[in-house]
Amino acid sequence: MERVLLTLAIVAFFLLCVFGMWLGWRRKARSQSVQVPPFPSTPSSPEDTGERLLAPAEGLYVSTTRAGHWQDRIVTRGAGLRTSATWRLYEHGVEVERVGAPGFWIPAESLVDIRLDSRIAGKVMATDSLLVFTWKLGDIELDTGFRGDELSVYPQWIEAVQRLAKLAEHGRSDSGEVKGGA
CATH class of the missing domain: 1.20.5 (Single alpha-helices involved in coiled-coils or other helix-helix interfaces)
Structure with a gap:
């Protein structure tokens, strides 16, 4: 008993x-x-996404956090769910398609930077094998982390996203609004 x-x-x-x-x-x-405002949804027309710049990358969507605070996970509206994902780079932004969770869109004008990292909420690794996008959503800056199946595509992604972020930065005025195309 x-x-x-x-x-x-x-x-x-x-x-x-x-x-x-x-x-x-x-x-x-x-x-x-x-x-945290709702994440933008993926545009439905090819005119809104623009031309695809790279082949899709597959892997794991790890999490989204506040930029610079790698443990402050964003959990609202399904963003905290770790899922398999495919991400695609277009001339107007990045499409994130997640399995079993809502996908979202990172507009080119919102991209700030991309980097390799070893940690983000939900994943800590010995090597820099996480691809982390830094982007703005409204007034806050976010980091979104992925662990790709093919790490060999990371240099292409880093170069292309940094180029896209620079183009978008040159199109912004001092007030932060976009002048012309990204």
């Missing part, structure tokens, strides 16, 4: 911990839904 009670107490404690984590995740999502 004593063993049964001890086992039930351990199971109850475990379930209470899981419930507490679920409540914390929901609370964080609710508070972020006010602070």
Whole structure:
């Protein structure tokens, strides 16, 4: 009888911990839904995306965090779900297609930088094998991290996205608005 009670107490404690984590995740999502605007959806027409610049890359969407705060995961509106993903670079932005979660669009004018990193919320690695896009969404700057299946495509992605970000930066006025095309 004593063993049964001890086992039930351990199971109850475990379930209470899981419930507490679920409540914390929901609370964080609710508070972020006010602070973080919705991610842009992928444009439906080829005129809005522009020409595809690189072959699609496949891998794992790890997470999106506030830029410079690698552990401050954005969880609102499904952004906190780690999923398989395909990302495509177009002349007007980056399409992120996620399996089992909403995809989103990173407009070219929002791109700030791209880099290799070894850590982002949900993944820490010994080598710099995460591809991290830094971009603006409204008034906040975000880092979105991917772990690609083919690491050999990273240099092409870094060069192309940095070129696209520079073109977009040259098109911005001092007020931050875009003048002309990106």
